[in-house]
Amino acid sequence: MSDAKRTPLYDxxxxxxxxxxxxxxxxxxxxxxSIVEEHKATRAAAGLFDVSHMGEATLEGPDAESFLNSVLTNDVSGMDDGKALYSLMCHPNGGVVDxxxxxxxxxxxxxxxxxxxxVDKDIAWLETESKGFDVSLVDVSDSYALLALQGPKSFQILGAISSVDLSGLDYYRFVEGEIAGVACIISRTGYTGEVGVELFVASERGEELAETLLEAGLPHGLVLAGLxxxxxxxxxxxxxxxxxxxDDVVGPVEANLMWxxxxxxxxxFIxxxxxxxxxxxxxxxxxVFFKTGGRRIARPGTDIVISGQKVGTVVSGTFSPILNEAIGAALVDASAAKSDELAVELRGKSxxxxxxxxxxxxxxxxA
Structure with a gap:
């Protein structure tokens, strides 16, 4: 990993x-x-994740809204200050840039x-497509550390150390404030399906904030959680x-992301x-998403078959500690997407x- 980058929270x-x-x-x-214990703790109490590898960019200018609407699938025109929005950015073929x-x-x-x-691909794409728009795009990824505090006890942990009242912070809203004296963008978003926040903080103060959150969260059952x-x-x-x-080919229609x-x-829009x-x-x-009924994981690249004939490929597969069985997602022929006869091919057996x-x-x- 000699050439790999390190986040501000590496140490x-x-x-x-x-x-x-x-x-x-x-x-x-x-x-x-333990991945299993970190998973369970996040569902039951809280998990703290270093996600500082994610990229950030600022976009400013009088044409910022119209430019974003030209490159994003979702509609930013209905956003007000303090609103967050999830969107895709697509190629002309309908596949996803990001x-x-x-x-x-x-x-x-x-x-x-x-x-x-x-990040590099996205910045280059946005810069190319912004020609003709009065906007300024700046890659500020190195300026931020990003922490995700996720789980049902997240707001209990934050309550005693936040400078702002977070009780009224709605889903996909954000505010700027301090957590234990550290200035943050506090965003009610996340990638776990649980209640929680993502905290954008100056990179040089990321470790300080992480230590404070860990200390405040331990009595509530918080654990550090990894990828x-x-x-x-x-x-x-x-x-x-x-x-x-x-990916570059599989877009919102295929991935059930038309919302x-x-x-x-x-x-x-592109x-x-x-x-x-x-x-x-x-x-x-x-x-399609699937459960296996057992603990044997179907890893990405595994064939999906019907009566021995390949109809698709697993794209994600893991073990669910809550369901106590393996789960996954697969890209399959549209004609097979509603079949009840799907199977995974593992070591020559279906x-x-x-x-x-x-x-x-x-x-x-x-919640």
């Missing part, structure tokens, strides 16, 4: 026993103790949160991961024609799977 992660791995070119903790979060700070001023593996638990939590919640459920697409918003065509004519492939509509268990991040 914190190592000091607290993080097992570091290379993820998207970053040295990241895959786990601190999925991202957009934060409106004020009129003409936005913060974008980008996937770690796509392993983050992936199993997001898959239980049925959330897409770039490079798995969505992120505003076909009626004013003006055109990918609209292709998305509309797939919606009207039907896609060739579809993403094992039936049960199609499941996500989330895999009752979750309420808006």
């Amino acid at each position: 914190f992660n190592v000091a607290h026993g993080g097992r570091m791995v290379d993820f998207a070119g970053w040295e990241m903790p895959v786990q601190y103790a 999925d991202l979060l957009v934060y409106r700070k004020r009129e003409g001023s936005y913060l974008l949160c980008l996937n770690a593996s796509n 392993g638990a983050r992936d199993s939590l997001r898959l239980e919640a049925g959330y897409s991961l770039y490079g798995h459920e969505i 992120t697409v505003s076909l009626k918003k004013e003006g055109d 990918g609209k024609a292709a998305i509309l065509s797939k919606k009207q004519n039907g896609p060739e492939k579809k993403i 094992y039936p799977v049960a199609r499941t509509r996500p989330p895999f268990l009752p979750l309420n991040p808006q």
Whole structure:
């Protein structure tokens, strides 16, 4: 991992026993103790995640809103100050450049949160497409550390150390304030399906904030959680991961993400024609989620079959500690997407799977 980047919390992660791995070119903790226990603790109490590998960019200017509406599938025109929005950014073919979060700070001023593996690609894409718009785009990824505090006790932990009253902070809203004297953007978003926040903080104060949150959270059952638990939590919640459920070819129609697409918003946006065509004519492939009924994990790349004939490929697979069975997602032929005869091919044997509509268990991040 000699060439891998390190987040501002690298020393914190190592000091607290993080097992570091290379993820998207970053040295990241895959786990601190047990992925299963970190997962369970996040569902029952709270988990603290270092997600500082994610990218951030500021977009400002009089044309910021119209530019974003031209490159995003969702509609930013209805956003007010303090609103966050999830959207896709698509290629002309309807495939996905990236999925991202957009934060409106004020009129003409936005913060974008980008996937770690796509930051350079996203910035280049946005810069190219911004020609002709009066906007300024700046990559500020190095300026931020990003912490995710997720779980049903998140707001109890924050209550005693926050300078602002978070009791009225609605889902997909954010405020600026201090946590234990550290200035943050406090965003009620997350990637686990649980109640929680994501905290954008100056990179040089990230470790200080992490230590404070850990100390405040321990009496509530908070644990440090790594990428392993983050992936199993997001898959239980049925959330897409770039490079798995969505990619340069697989778009919102295939991935059941049409709720992120505003076909009626004013003006055109990149990918609209292709998305509309797939919606009207039907896609060739579809993403389906499944349970295996056992503990044997179907890893990405595993064949999905019907009566021995390949009809698709697993794109995500993990073990659900809450369901005590393996779960996954697969990209399958559209004609097979509603079949009750899907199976995974493992070591030459077929094992039936049960199609499941996500989330895999009752979750309420808006509670």
